[in-house]
Amino acid sequence: LVAAVHPGQPAQSRNQEMSKQAMEDAIGLSFFNEMTSVLGSLRDGVKAVDEVITQTNESIENFTTMISEMKGTAEDIGNTSNVLFDAINKPNKWKRAIRKKWKGMNATQR
Structure with a gap:
């Protein structure tokens, strides 16, 4: 916010120049703030996408493990x-023994 002050320049002219410089600085600062905000949003978006990819990979690993089990x-x-x-x-031995005994019985014993 420092405007060049020239000796012998009228005060009104200096004030206008300072006002113009202040406005340019404010516009530049506003643009910088907006760009910082946009970049912050992009960073947050990249982090969110990375988290989704990580969770998807974990889900695939869990699904593969489940299928294997x-x-x-x-x-x-x-x-x-x-x-x-x-x-x-x-x-079985007991089945064979019963069959043998059954076959060995005569009709009256059965």
């Missing part, structure tokens, strides 16, 4: 089913 669970269920099926269809 579900696949493991499905394989475990399949293995358990196979073991149970084999156990049911495997001839």
